[in-house]
Amino acid sequence: EAGVTQSPTHLIKTRGQQATLRCSPISGHTSVYWYQQALGLGLQFLLWYDEGEERNRGNFPPRFSGRQFPNYSSELNVNALELEDSALYLCASSLGQGTTDTQYFGPGTRLTVL
């Protein structure tokens, strides 16, 4: 069974640009989560989507946004990129709201902002 997949593996952008990161969950999972792992800041929760709706949001500015598609895949958009947005962005999936399933992670997208 395929795990969580993310694309691209690496992304290089300049300050002020927009970045789009993509995630495909494990088959049968309806929840997708996004986490940021920035140097010195640890792993921080960004967003949670389930059944196409945003269910929870971490302490990040509105320029971090996303969506979930009918096939449960998800996009994370980061607008007006800043240097401190450089980080590993990890996506996870689970069975969904109302369950207590474990979150399984993808390999991540490493975003570098120059």
Added chain:
Amino acid sequence: AQKVTQAQTEISVVEKEDVTLDCVYETRDTTYYLFWYKQPPSGELVFLIRRNSFDEQNEISGRYSWNFQKSTSSFNFTITASQVVDSAVYFCALETSGSRLTFGEGTQLTVNP
């Protein structure tokens, strides 16, 4: 508010040594879940174990064992007879309501041959 503390930033051992990674958590919720994940240099977080707050039974899986003690709010992880392939960053995490994981700072384990 939820908090997870992994006081050991880095641990270095020689192969075949036993090593224990400490995790202390804080939450006011009575229902919660505790996790350990492993992050090798490739970056992907690999799930190792999950425990719910009502199950304090310790668990052993091969060379791995976990000690959950609610009285001290700890969920420690022991690797027996460590191997070079165990070298990674290990994260302890807590999930309460809202389905978000709160992670500790991670412990970098280096197993030397």
